[in-house]
Amino acid sequence: MPRSAPFLTKWLLIVGSVFGLWALNRFLNSTTSAGVPILHPTFLRILYLCAISVTLAVSLNLVNGFTGQFSIGHAGFMAVGAYAGAAVTHVFPALQNQFGLLIATLFGAFVAGMFGYGVGVPSLRLKGDYLAIVTLGFGEIIRVFLANTDKIPGLNFMGGSLGMSNIPALTNFFWTIGLAVLVIVVSRNLKRSLHGLAFLSVREDEIAANAMGVNTTKIKVTAFVLSAAFAGAAGSLFAHSESYLDPKYFNFTFSINIVVMVVLGGLGSITGTTITAIFFTALPELLRNANTGVIKEYYKDDYRLVAFALLLALTMLLRPQGLMGKREWTLFKKRAEDLPSVGFGEGNDSLSSNLTPQSSTLPPVLKCLDVMKRFGGLVAVDGFHVLLKPGELVGMIGPNGAGKTTAFNLLTGVYEPTSGAVIFDGTQISGDNPYPPQTRSLLLAKDALITALGAYLVGTVIYSCVSSLNVPPAELYKVFGMALKSGIVWTVIIGSVAYSLFTAKTRRINQPGMPSYQCSNQGISRTFQNIRLFQELTVLENILVGSAGKLKTNLFSAIFGTQAMFREEQIARAKARRILKQFGMERLENEQARNLPYGDQRRLEIARALMTGPKLLLLDEPAAGMNPQEKVQLMSLIRQIRDDFNLTILLIEHDMRLVMGICERIYVLEYGRIISEGTPEQVRNDPKVVAAYLGVEVEDEQNEMSVNPGIGGAVDA
Amino acid sequence: MIELFLNKLILGIQLGGVYALVAVGYTIVYGVLQFINFAHGDVYMVGAFMGMFVVKGFSEGSISSPVAMVVVLGMILIVAFFVSMRGHWKDPKGAAVRLVGFAVAFALIGTLVKLFLKGGVLLFKPITALAATNVIIGGIVALTVAVAWCAGLGVLIERTAYKPVRGTGRLTALITAIGVSLLIENGGQAVFGSDIHAYSLKDLPGGKQLLTGTLDLNLVGITLSVSKGQLIVLLATTALVLALTYIVRYTKFGKAMRAVAFDRDAAALMGINTDTIIAFTFLLGSGLAGAAGFLNFGLTGYTFDTNTGIMFGLKAFVAAVLGGIGNLYGAVLGGLVLGLAEMFVGGSPFSPYRDAIAFIILIAILLFRPSGLLGKNTVEKV
Structure with missing residues (x-):
């Protein structure tokens, strides 16, 4: 629904659809005057199953499609919800009514959500195939456990491998369709909100998302719990629809079926997932029922399964992105664009503020005390001491493999220092910090x-x-x-x-340092040497992710689409557009990031970093791959944003003209140590620098390259 | 009690060996393509069926026409394998293999042509007669057919299903693999039927003497009795794993495989035909899965059906991940850990949870070593 519509309309729509659903439910379950049911019970059951499948597939899409994790144990959560829900109506016979079904389903969702949390917290540290196999493992463990419930005192009513029977048949059209609609609306609201953008950013590039202040662990666990809870609710409805639960039903193949629905529909596409879920549930059931008469003579049930498998493989060959790709069909027009009347002036980032740089009386922005980082036997950074005063523009140079990027990673919480401490704005963000x-x-x-x-x-x-x-x-x-x-x-x-x-x-010696997203929220923002944009997102969305870490509204306001959320989003959009305009990229705002030319990608990274509202900006080779003209523009841009956004900037660069041209001070690194520091003039004339870096001994430089191929190799990429 | 313990230990190693045989298939394919070949467990199932056709054909005294077809196709696949190898065995060690290969290939082609000319399966009689008189020859023929069929099937799957989607993303490949897996399971059900089968090499003449009973080993006062069939499985899997290790480590093909696994594009630039190497990888892996399928059912008499591959394949994959996927020794280690754990838990009061133990161990290990026991922990470069 359009967000600009008055709130009343929205509530009318919600109440209206609930009543409509209820009326439709009454109608479908009623009989004609002749006593014949309006809809054959078989078809009614298929309808329920379709709705349950939609719920499962769309909820799995939250994890697999939105956050880009790969979970293949969804049936386990459904099973948990199913048994928990069935247990409620079994233990409390008074609840064997529609109200009881609501309670049972909520309980099923709650228990499955708890399981999702329990599974998600440890396993979401893993990535890709490892995560997939662990979720699968949890699914199987749950199934094996449920198959042995008959041996556990207190749980023997669940029947173990024989299955649990005599579950009251309470599910009806209203609950199943209602749940399916709810999960679709929740996913859709989420996808359109800034919170949803944070989910997508995790899918696109976890490290970059973290650096933009997005708590990726929290987001992944949230998606997992939400998805598990919906699966649990669907399980409870399933239990009360079939009246019988068999642990074997929730096996690996069932989980895989849900994954297949999501992938074939198009990962991330709610529409596509819904369509395939309905298709893959209804078709086999209808075929099974069509298995009579003439067809029966030629039809073997095995063929259906063979055809299903063939269809699956062929679809992947012919349309690997799935039915819908990432697109959606929308019933309602996309939300109205931000209103120009909304104000956005928060004092600290207004364009005109202009603090004089280099006021020596202010405390330092960043202080590094003898930071050391060791990877196994290799000391990447040693005795690293940097002091940045507010408003300074400082360069860091050094040969390839000198440890410059490692230093950045230490400052932004990507790596934890082996010893030493990093103090930003009076707060220690990492390093030696012993526990009491x-x-x-x-x-x-x-x-x-x-x-x-x-x-x-x-x-x-x-x-x-x-x-x-x-x-x-x-x-x-x-x-x-x-x-x-x-x-x-x-x-x-x-x-x-x-x-x-x-x-x-x-x-257990040191208190852990701040993770990447916390450093970002403290006010350290960065760009990456190897561009790490969110490739599939648009330019504007890329920048908006920068604000996702500092949202004041919570996930629920995103899910329910509240006004506060809407207002906050408009402010963020206005700010993002303002930054884009300053970078001269406003025309590109709906372009996908991966389609941008190289120079624009670099500048977009800077713009995205600015969106987090940093005090300290770390630029990792901002001019790499730019032509001389672009470099000149970049120089003035860097100076300008420093003044406009009231920043302190530390930049790594190999282009000497740029570094010497704009930096007020320069640190020179070699073999992880600072060998010289001072004004460009001092550094240029330092014999150590000349010998080590600016010198003409070509052989030396080649040696360095071969000593550190890993770090040096990445630079030219 | 110590005897019981040692007995379980040996049984565990035997089961672990079979897991390892299938797990190495997962791991070498993963190493080369970073892709989970979900259909691998089903190839194992096909191996069991192929072995059954041959053994049943022999033990019933005459070869029925489907069995003849199985044998003929298997032989053709062997020939095709050696022919496709031509030109790749350039190193001195390979030359010997090539010679033998050619000799075998010519002999087989000659025999086949003759057979076809005279037109009739009866002409299998020499082989049949030989196989029927001796369980060892019968077993070797069955093993060869199972291996050849599965190796061919593996290459066929790779060429028809995986190669076209290569480079379109890992998810696509994964879902395609799931599709292929379902295709083999359901297609197998349509062709072979959904009955539960069992067969044993004991049915062949001489099989009872060779395979029945136990072998008693006497070690410093402890008597250890091992079933002969299981001992043979143990020895055969060990030999096959060693052979695979040899191929991967010491042959030119193995070197090429490792190069492709390390960096496919760079390997291609160095003149390696990566498509051939990938096909070869599938051939090796699937062949071993076929061998595992035959060994685990033909010598033990366990029952199986067309869905046998799902759970077994899943556990073998768990074994590969447990050891560190992509690492050959890791797969063997993972297989052994899994086999031992299942065997021991199976004989304890916790036996109802036997099917879950694989996953419990997997999760426990991955939480502490996120890339498996022997896997290298790769940190993403920032």
């Missing part, structure tokens, strides 16, 4: 406790495996008691705790 002794002991105790518990579990399993125990499955819990008397378990426990305390020496 009490906290440290507490942390060590916590480590030891967790290790002991884990070792107890593992030890029990090992003990029961190697000793020929004969315990009936129903009394499996007794094994844990028996294990305590065994030496194996105690050996494992004592060994692990000793190991954990022994290694704790290195683990």
Whole structure:
């Protein structure tokens, strides 16, 4: 719905559709005067199944399509929700009515969401195929667990591998379609909001998103939990529609089917996912029912499955981007563009503010104290000490592999320093920061406790495996008691705790530094040596991601599309356009980032970094790949943004004319150490610099290249 | 108790060996293409079926025409393999292999032409008669047919399904692989039927003497009895894994494979025909999966159907990831860990959770070593 429409319209629409759905439900479940049902129960069931599939597929799309993670264990969450929901109506017979179904479904969603959190937090650290296989593993573990519930006291009503039967058939058209519509609306609102943009930025480039202040871990876990909760709700409806649950139903193949729906519909496309979900659910069911009469003689159910598989492979060959690609069909017009009347003047980033640079009385913006970073045996940066005063424009030069980019990574929280400290604006952002002794002991105790518990579990399993125990499955819990008397378990426990305390020496000394997104929110923003734009997003969206880390509204306002969210978004858009205009790129705002020429991509990175409202801007080779004319323009642009945005700038550059031309001070790095610092004039005449870097000994430089091929090789890319 | 423990240990290693055979297929393909070949477990299933056709054909005394077809096609695939190898065995070590290859190829082609000229499956009688008299020859023929069929199937899948989508993104390839996997499962069901099968080399003459009973080893006062069939599986898988390691490490093809795995574009620029190498990788991996399929069912008498490959393939993949995907030794290690864990848990009170143990170990290890036991931890360069 258009956001410019009055709120009343929106609420009328919501209330209207709920009542409409309810009326339709009554109609579809009613019978004609002759006593014949309006819709054959078989078709009604297919309709429910379609809606449940849509819910599953669209919710999985939140993870696989929006955030670009690859989860293939969705059936597990559905199973959790299904059993949890069914348990509610089983345990409380008073709830075997429509209200009870609502409670059961909410409970199913809640439990599945909790499971999603439990699974997501540890496993979302993994990427790509590893994440996929872990989600699959969790799905299988849940299934195996559910197949053994009959042996667990208190849960035996779930029936184990025989399945849970006699679940009251409460699901109807209203709930299933309602849930499908809800998940579609939520996804759509999210996709259109700034919060959604943060989701997409994680998909496009996690490191860049992090550097723009997006808490990528939180976003991934949020998507996972949201998606699991919807799957759980769908599971509860499924349980109360089929009246029977079999753990085998929620197997790997089922998970894969949901993934297939999402990919074939077009990853990220809600429309496409919905269409394929309906198609792939309805078609087999309809074919099964068409399996009578003449068709029956020639039709074998195996052919259907073969055809399905062929269709899948062929679609991928002929249309790899899926049915819809990333496009959407919209019922309502896309939201109205921002209103010109909305003001955006927040004091600190107004264009006219002009603080005199280099006021020596102000405290330093950035202070690095003897920062050292070691990768295995290689000391990349050592004794790094940099002091930046507000408003300074400082350069950092040095041969390839001197550790310049590593230094940037240390300043932005991408790497944690091995020793030393980084202090930004009076706050220590990383480095030596010892825990107070009490906290440290507490942390060590916590480590030891967790290790002991884990070792107890593992030890029990090992003990029961190697000793020929004969315990009936129903009394499996007794094994844990028996294990305590065994030496194996105690050996494992004592060994692990000793190991954990022994290694704790290195683990729990320093408080962890700020992660990348926090550094960004503190006011350090950066560009990347190898351009890291969000390739599939438009220029404007790229810049808007810069504001996603500092949103005041929360996810719920995005999902429900509140006015506050709308206003905040307009302010952000106005600010983004203002920056674009300053960069002379306003005409390109709807262009995809990957289609921009190289120079524009570099400038877009700077623009995006400015959007986060930084105090300190780190530019990593901003002029790389630019022609001389563009470089001259860039020089004036850098000076101008420094003044306009009231910034301190530290830049890495190989182009000496640019560095000497605009920098007020220069640091020279070689082999990870600062060998010289001072004004361009001082540095130029420093014999050490001349010898090490500006010197004419070509051989030396070649040697350096061959010493550090990894870092040097990336520069020319 | 120590005997029981050692017995389980050996059984675990045997099961682990079979997992390892399939896991190396996942891992070498992943190493070269960074792609999970989801259809790999189904190739394993096809191997079991092919072995069954041959063994059943032999044990029933005469070869029925579908079996003859299986054998003939298998032989043609072997010939095609050696012919396609031509020109690639240029190093001295390879020359010997090439000679043998050609000899075998000519002999086979000659035999086949003769067979076709006289027109009739009856002319398989020499082989049949030989195989029927000796379980060892019968077993070798069955193994060869299973390996050849699966190797051919692997290359066929790669050429028809994966090659066209190469370069269009990993998800596309993954979904295509899922499609192929479903195609083999459901197609297999349409062709072979959905019955549960079992067969054993014991059915061949002489098989009972060779394979029944246990072998008792006496080690310092501890008697260890191992079923003969399982011992053979253990030995055969060890030999095959060693052969694969040899190919990957010491032959020119292996070197090319490693180069392609390291950087496909650079390898192509250095004059390596990457398409051939990729096909060769699939050939090796799928051939081993076929061998695993035959060994695990032909010598143990376990039951299987067309869906057997799903769970087994998944676990073998878990084994590959556990060890560090892309790493050959990692796959073997992962397979062994998995086999041992399943065998031990299977005999403990926790046996109902046997199917979950693979995934529990996987998750536990990935949380502490995100790239598997032997995998290299790659940090994305910023």
